[in-house]
Amino acid sequence: MNVTPLIPATDGVSTALNAWFVANARDLPWRRDGFGAWGILVSEFMLQQTPVNRVIPRLEEWLARWPTPAALAAVPPSEAVRAWSSLGYPRRALWLHAAAVQITELHGGIVPSDIDELLALTGIGDYTARAVAAFAYGHRHPVVDTNTRRVIARAIAGAGEPSPPNRGRDLDAMNLLLPQSVQEAALFNAAIMELGAVVCTSRSPHCDVCPIRNACAWRAADYPEYTGAHKTVQKKFAGSDRQVRGLIMAELRSTHRSVTDAEINTLWPDPAQLQRALASLVADGLAIPVRDGYTLPD
DNA sequence: AAGCCGTGGCA
DNA sequence: TTGCCAAGGCT
Structure with missing residues (x-):
């Protein structure tokens, strides 16, 4: 039987963001045609808590040397840690190597597309599993990272900052925005992240160039200051x-x-x-x- | 479940 | 200068 999909009230937001993204997306390596699921997976590991500009050179070296999971699995973990260089959080290099071994031994060297199979791999959590399924395989899943949470908090909830992460609530909120079309959904997952990364930034958002400023609840409320729970402050690095x-x-x-x-x-x-x-x-x-x-x- | 885990750019 | 924070995940 044919079911007419419900059109969310916020449909205009996803349409506007997708149009903006098509015209303004940064030219990043993992957005090139045919970049491949392994490249996407490696990029997602590297991008965990690490800025794009620092990732790109290490990513390109990595994929030139280890173009497949099996190639990485064939070398000792020490080589992965060295190639990780000073990206930070070197456990990620160990985990990525372990994931490559698991992909090689359990999945015939093919990066899985199923979220639960991705979650079973070392170092892959809820964000990365969904990002790979959506960005590498085009599947329709809500993908929620810190950028997405901030855009939703401001544009939809009218708050200056997102409240602390809550898996169920965050996925529900993104589901309400996600277009029904598989292709539009894949685009939107990337578009809302991009907006948070380059326009709706944490400290000084560029509201003057925001494609959804006229629909933004935070702007409509005249940018009220955030009053909810604050994220735990990082301890000082020097001397730690x-x-x-x-x-x-x-x-x-x-x-x-x-x-x-x-x-x-x-x-x-x-x-x-x-x-x-x-x-x-x-x-x-x-x-x-x-x-x-x-x-x-x- | 709150704290821990690197590094460096930027306001 | 110093503090903030960056496409999270693990315990």
Whole structure:
């Protein structure tokens, strides 16, 4: 039987955003025709909490060297960690390598298109699973990242910032906006993210050039200040364990031989903090204890 | 479930 | 200068 899809009241928003996106989308590598599901997957890993401009060079090197999951799976994880370079959060390199092994062994080397199969891969959570299904395979799923949440909070809810992430509520809100058409839906998932990334930005949004400013609830309410719960503030980086971990990882990446305890001891003045950072890297599988020092995981 | 996990650009 | 924050995920 034929069911007429409900047309959401906000249909104009998705139409306007898609038109704007078609005309204004940045020319990014993963938007090129035929970029492939593996490239999309690698880009999504790298883009987790890392800006586009820092990702692009590492991504292109990565795909030139490992054009398939099987190619990455065939080298030791240490090579993935080295190629990750200073992108940050090096556990992602380990997880991406593990995912490549799983794709090779469990999926015949083909990146899955099913959200549950994607979620079962190491390092893939709700956002990345949906992003791969939507962007690599064109499936109609709501994809919700921090940009999308901010645009919805402002344009639809009339708040200056999104409230803390809530999976069910966020997916419901995006579902109300998502066009019925599979092709328009795929476009819209990218369009709303792009708007949040380049126009409806966190700090100084460019409302003067926003394609949906006339439909924006936040603007209509004259930009009220956000009053909800605030996101937990990041601890200071200088002097943190994260900084010490970063120093140790840079040292491990810099050579193919093991790094001695004596060399590691020169990296940080506080021995207790150094040992704590080292222990956490070992727990993460990023540093492996050897005879008189440490190496990357081979 | 709140805290942890890198790095660097920008206002 | 310093704090904010960036296509999250894991425990």
